[in-house]
Amino acid sequence: MRNKRGYLGDLPGLLNLDSLVDIVSNNVGILVILAVFMAMFSFLKKSEQTPQKEQPFENIEKIKIPWSHASQKNNLLFLLRDDRILYLDRALVYQNLKKYLSGKETLPKQMSLNQYSIKLTTGSGHAHCLEFLPSPGAGQWWHQLSEHDGLLQNLMKKYPPEENYFFFWVDPKSFDLFREIRGSLWSQHFEVGWKPVRKESTLRYCSGNDQARSFQPQ
Numbered sequence: 001m002r003n004k005r006g007y008l009g010d011l012p013g014l015l016n017l018d019s020l021v022d023i024v025s026n027n028v029g030i031l032v033i034l035a036v037f038m039a040m041f042s043f044l045k046k047s048e049q050t051p052q053k054e055q056p057f058e059n060i061e062k063i064k065i066p067w068s069h070a071s072q073k074n075n076l077l078f079l080l081r082d083d084r085i086l087y088l089d090r091a092l093v094y095q096n097l098k099k100y101l102s103g104k105e106t107l108p109k110q111m112s113l114n115q116y117s118i119k120l121t122t123g124s125g126h127a128h129c130l131e132f133l134p135s136p137g138a139g140q141w142w143h144q145l146s147e148h149d150g151l152l153q154n155l156m157k158k159y160p161p162e163e164n165y166f167f168f169w170v171d172p173k174s175f176d177l178f179r180e181i182r183g184s185l186w187s188q189h190f191e192v193g194w195k196p197v198r199k200e201s202t203l204r205y206c207s208g209n210d211q212a213r214s215f216q217p218q
Contacts, residue, residue: 071191075167075215076159077205079132080174084139085181086115087151088132090205093118115139129206142177146184156188165191165217169203172196191217 077088092113097120100107110119115138119131145152166185170178175196182192193216197203205215 069216069218071165071217073162073191073217074159074164075193075217076155076164077132077215078166078168079134079139079203080168080170080178080181081134081139081199082171083174083177084137084141085145086134086139087155088116088203088205090130093130127207129204132203132205134203142181156190161188161190165193167193167215167217168195169197169201170194171198193217 077090079086079088093111096111096113097107099105107120107122109121110117115135117133117135119133121129121131123129140151144150147153168178168181178194182194185192
């Protein structure tokens with residue numbers, strides 16, 4: 001009986017000891033978690049205070065994608081052939097045709113100008129087509145056209161970019177020069193349109209909305 005009582009008498013002590021171990025374990029666990037959080041906050045605070053080294057920015061090249069679009073602006077026509085630029089002045093053509101509008105003389109089918117000729121085809125109403133026939137070696141070199149008092153500067157002053165754009169017929173030998181010219185005009189806020197042509201291609205401009213779709217800026 002004594003041994004049984006002694007055994008039972010020690011049981012509450014064992015239970016109390018287990019409870020104490022649980023309490024200590026829980027407290028230690030909480031302290032470990034708090035220590036981890038304090039270390040994290042300390043690291044984050046230190047990272048915020050430590051200035052980061054500036055990373056060098058790489059040179060980013062912007063690429064403009066030329067999409068054709070309809071425009072109500074007036075177009076200025078050019079031929080770029082063999083790295084020479086010829087301005088096909090429609091205003092000059094109409095000035096020379098003006099004297100025929102009175103009806104006293106018949107409109108000519110062909111007319112010669114300084115560096116090119118034109119073939120005129122008329123339709124009903126005011127519909128008409130101008131076919132440009134450049135003379136051999138006609139046009140100017142780019143350095144002549146773009147000089148301070150050159151043709152290009154005069155055209156940009158006379159025809160503002162809000163109302164006008166440049167359109168080029170370009171032969172395969174002149175693509176590189178065209179890109180240079182286009183970049184120069186873009187920098188002056190002009191829109192530019194173009195069409196690749198060969199030497200045997202017909203350079204024709206016709207009035208009307210349908211034809212205007214072939215002469216769109218980008």
